[in-house]
Amino acid sequence: MIKGYINKGVFINYVDCPTLGWMSKRGLIPRQNGLNNKLLMLEGRNIHKLSWKLFPEAVNAQKTDIITSQQHTQQLIEENKQTILEASFVSGGFSVRTDIIRKTENGAWHLYEVKSGSKYKVKYVEDMAFSAMIMSKAGLKVESASLMHLSNDYRIGMDAEKLFSSLDCSEKVSAKMAQYLEISQKAFEDITSDNMPQPYLKRQCKNCPVFDMCMGKNVKNHIFDLPRLSGIAIEELIALGADTIDKVPPDFELTAHQNIVKNCVLTDTVYVGDNLKPELEKIKYPVFYLDFESVTTIMPLYADIAPHTQLLTQFSIDKSETVPEVSQHFEYIAEHTRDCRREIAEKLVEYFGKEGSIITYSNFEKVAIAKLSVMFPDLCEDLRKIIDRLVDFEAIVRNNYYDARFHGRSSIKKVLPVMIPEMNYEGLEIGEGGDAAAAFSFMAMGLYDEEKIAETKKNLLQYCAQDTFAMVKIHKFLIGACARQTRKAEFL
Numbered sequence: 001m002i003k004g005y006i007n008k009g010v011f012i013n014y015v016d017c018p019t020l021g022w023m024s025k026r027g028l029i030p031r032q033n034g035l036n037n038k039l040l041m042l043e044g045r046n047i048h049k050l051s052w053k054l055f056p057e058a059v060n061a062q063k064t065d066i067i068t069s070q071q072h073t074q075q076l077i078e079e080n081k082q083t084i085l086e087a088s089f090v091s092g093g094f095s096v097r098t099d100i101i102r103k104t105e106n107g108a109w110h111l112y113e114v115k116s117g118s119k120y121k122v123k124y125v126e127d128m129a130f131s132a133m134i135m136s137k138a139g140l141k142v143e144s145a146s147l148m149h150l151s152n153d154y155r156i157g158m159d160a161e162k163l164f165s166s167l168d169c170s171e172k173v174s175a176k177m178a179q180y181l182e183i184s185q186k187a188f189e190d191i192t193s194d195n196m197p198q199p200y201l202k203r204q205c206k207n208c209p210v211f212d213m214c215m216g217k218n219v220k221n222h223i224f225d226l227p228r229l230s231g232i233a234i235e236e237l238i239a240l241g242a243d244t245i246d247k248v249p250p251d252f253e254l255t256a257h258q259n260i261v262k263n264c265v266l267t268d269t270v271y272v273g274d275n276l277k278p279e280l281e282k283i284k285y286p287v288f289y290l291d292f293e294s295v296t297t298i299m300p301l302y303a304d305i306a307p308h309t310q311l312l313t314q315f316s317i318d319k320s321e322t323v324p325e326v327s328q329h330f331e332y333i334a335e336h337t338r339d340c341r342r343e344i345a346e347k348l349v350e351y352f353g354k355e356g357s358i359i360t361y362s363n364f365e366k367v368a369i370a371k372l373s374v375m376f377p378d379l380c381e382d383l384r385k386i387i388d389r390l391v392d393f394e395a396i397v398r399n400n401y402y403d404a405r406f407h408g409r410s411s412i413k414k415v416l417p418v419m420i421p422e423m424n425y426e427g428l429e430i431g432e433g434g435d436a437a438a439a440f441s442f443m444a445m446g447l448y449d450e451e452k453i454a455e456t457k458k459n460l461l462q463y464c465a466q467d468t469f470a471m472v473k474i475h476k477f478l479i480g481a482c483a484r485q486t487r488k489a490e491f492l
C-alpha cells in the first residue's frame with residue numbers, strides 16, 4: 001500500500017485520467033526544475049503573502065508538515081479563530097492545505113482561493129471543490145467560496161486591496177464538490193492500489209506529461225503527430241482504432257497540412273512544396289534575421305505596468321548582404337532596472353535602415369513591433385515600415401517543408417535539430433525561452449548581485465544570438481532543399 005495522503009494535484013490528475021493520478025502519487029511525473037518554474041513558485045508564494053494583508057485579523061496555521069499543520073488548524077478552530085490562513089485538513093486518506101478560510105455568520109465557513117491569474121479558469125473551481133470536499137469530510141461545513149484573482153488595474157505602489165478582484169464561485173464549487181464526493185472513494189482505492197489503472201488512449205493523452213512513458217511509448221508516427229488535430233477528430237480516429245498515422249482511413253477528412261504530414265509518413269519522404277522556391281525568392285537582400293526575448297511576470301516589474309504584461313527585453317539581429325551568412329551582428333539587452341521598450345523601438349529603427357527583408361521565426365516579433373508602434377506614435381510610421389518587411393519563416397516552413405521527424409510541429413526547437421543536426425543548445429547556460437525570461441526577471445527583481453547580473457546578461461545574449469543564427473542556417477538549408485528538389489525533377 002502506498003504511503004502518504006492523496007493531495008489536490010494527485011486527485012485532479014486522477015479525475016483527468018486514473019492512470020495519471022496513480023502515477024503522480026508515485027512521483028512518476030517528470031518534475032519541472034527550470035528557472036521558469038522557480039520564478040512561478042516564487043511569484044506564487046509572494047502573491048499568497050500579499051493576499052494575507054487583506055485579512056489582518058487572520059492567524060496562520062501552517063507548520064512544518066501536514067499533520068502538525070492539521071493539528072494546529074484544529075486547535076485554532078477550537079479557539080474560535082474567525083479567519084485562518086493556510087489551514088490544513090486530513091480526512092479519508094486525503095489532505096489539503098487551503099489558502100484562507102473565514103467563519104460565516106451561520107457558523108459555517110467561507111473558502112477563499114488565491115490565484116495569480118487575472119481571470120476565471122475552470123481549473124480554479126476544481127481546486128476549490130477539492131478543498132471544500134476535504135473540509136467537509138473533516139466535519140466543516142463550507143457555505144460559500146470565492147476566487148481571489150489579480151486585477152489588471154493594479155500598479156506598483158498601490159495597496160494590496162487593489163491587487164485582487166474577488167469572484168463568487170459558490171454554486172460552481174458546490175456542484176463540482178458533489179461530483180468529487182461521488183468518486184472520492186473509488187479514487188482512493190484506485191490511487192492506493194498496487195495495480196496501475198489500465199491506461200487507454202483518449203484526447204487527454206495529447207497533452208499528458210507522461211505521454212512518452214505511457215500511451216506514446218515506442219509508438220512511431222502517432223496520430224498526435226498530425227498538426228492541429230481537433231478533439232473530435234482524435235475521438236473519431238480512436239473509435240476507428242487508428243492510433244498511428246498509417247491506420248488513418250484514406251477517406252478520413254484531414255486538413256491540407258495534416259495530409260502533407262500523413263503522406264510524408266506513408267511514403268517515407270520529405271515534403272518540399274512548390275511554393276518554397278518562390279517564397280524564398282521574394283526575400284530581398286540585405287537580409288536581417290531578428291529574434292526577440294521578453295518577460296511576463298505576475299507582479300509588474302516597473303511603474304505603470306499591469307500584472308502579467310509582456311515586456312520586450314532583448315533582441316538579436318544578424319545581417320546577410322548577399323547569401324545567408326552573417327556579415328554583421330547587432331544585439332541589445334535592456335537595463336534590468338527599468339522598462340526599455342522605447343529604447344528597443346528606437347534601436348530597431350536605427351539598425352534595420354530602409355531596405356531588405358527581415359526574417360523572424362514566428363509571428364511574435366510582428367505582434368510585438370505592432371504594439372510598440374501603438375505605444376510610441378512618433379515612431380509608428382517607421383515601425384510600420386519594419387512590419388511590412390517581415391517574413392515569418394515558421395509560416396514558410398509550415399506550408400512548404402515537412403520531415404516526419406518534426407512530429408507535426410514547426411517550432412524552431414523542433415525543426416532545427418532535424419535540418420541542422422550539428423546545431424543545438426547544449427553547452428549554453430540558458431537554452432530555453434522560459435528560462436531566459438526567468439533569468440531576466442530575477443535580475444529585475446533585484447535577486448542577483450553584480451557578478452551574477454554580468455554573467456546572466458552574457459548568457460542571455462548568447463542564447464538570443466543562437467536563435468538568430470539558427471534562422472540563418474535554416475535559410476541556407478531551405479535554399480539547398482529547393483536546389484535538391486530542382487535537380488530531382490530534372491533527373492526524373
Ligand code: SF4
Pocket residue numbers: 017018019020199200201202204205208209210211214215216
Ligand atoms: S498518456 Fe493517456 S492514459 Fe497515459 S497517463 Fe496520460 S492521459 Fe492517462
